[in-house]
Amino acid sequence: MKQAELTLPQKRQLLSQLEAQLIELEQEVIAIHSRGAPVQLDQQAVGRVSRIDAIQQQQMAQANETQMSQQLLRIKQILLDPDEYGFCHECGESIGIGRLTIHPTAELCIQCQGELENL
């Protein structure tokens, strides 16, 4: 089923949402960095269990940051090339407003995404 192409107001709306999200993410990343040193792993101060806890928390924070950086990059790419926005990278069809409203950074249409996940 073909999705209708985004209308100009729809596209503008989504792109301005992405701009806002970009600013938020950038602030978030800066906040993480300014929080300074990662978890202290002082062997005497913390027991083994809480050390593992601390390491896990650190790993989660890092994974989170990686995810945010990827998202940042993706939004920057979209904003640099807004003409391409809304079209599937795989088949070139319109991704559709429904999907983009939920996933504004979607690169694939629902069909191609489905095929990818079923591999």
Ligand SMILES: [Zn+2]
């Ligand atoms: Zn597609």
